[in-house]
Amino acid sequence: MTPKDFKTWRKGVMRMSQKEAAEALGLKRRVVQYYEKGERDGDSLEIPKSVRLACFALAQGVTDYHGPGQVPEGAPPDPAAGSQPAPDEIAGSKKRKKAAKVRRKAAGTPDGGAGGDGAGGPDTEAAD
Numbered sequence: 001m002t003p004k005d006f007k008t009w010r011k012g013v014m015r016m017s018q019k020e021a022a023e024a025l026g027l028k029r030r031v032v033q034y035y036e037k038g039e040r041d042g043d044s045l046e047i048p049k050s051v052r053l054a055c056f057a058l059a060q061g062v063t064d065y066h067g068p069g070q071v072p073e074g075a076p077p078d079p080a081a082g083s084q085p086a087p088d089e090i091a092g093s094k095k096r097k098k099a100a101k102v103r104r105k106a107a108g109t110p111d112g113g114a115g116g117d118g119a120g121g122p123d124t125e126a127a128d
Contacts, residue, residue: 001052003038009055010036024063025054 001009010021010032018036022029034040035047057065063074 001047001055003036003047006047006055007036009059013059024058025051027051 010016010018014021014024016024018029018032021027022032025032034045035051037045039045057072061074062072065072
């Protein structure tokens with residue numbers, strides 16, 4: 001988010017004063033001014049990710065968040081909010097493990113090793 005984007009968010013999207021934006025974001029008014037200018041005391045200033053995400057949340061109507069499974073304040077209830085991710089979205093899901101096993105088997109490495117390299121394992125045989 002550029003300083004120009006931040007100012008557009010505040011004035012155009014949210015129609016807030018600097019004071020109102022500072023209160024909504026939990027910042028001092030002077031910090032809002034720094035973000036809009038893009039610098040502080042002559043040094044370049046990046047808008048932190050937490051502030052960028054807070055700007056997005058406020059633009060969506062979310063004014064507070066109490067954790068998963070709770071309806072964010074200011075936002076309409078969303079039946080999908082707080083639901084569990086689909087099994088294929090979980091890093092350690094059975095589907096992902098099975099896919100990894102299929103890839104290893106196709107590569108000839110049942111244990112994830114190099115396979116057939118003489119390092120031991122079920123398909124290693126002594127050469128005559």
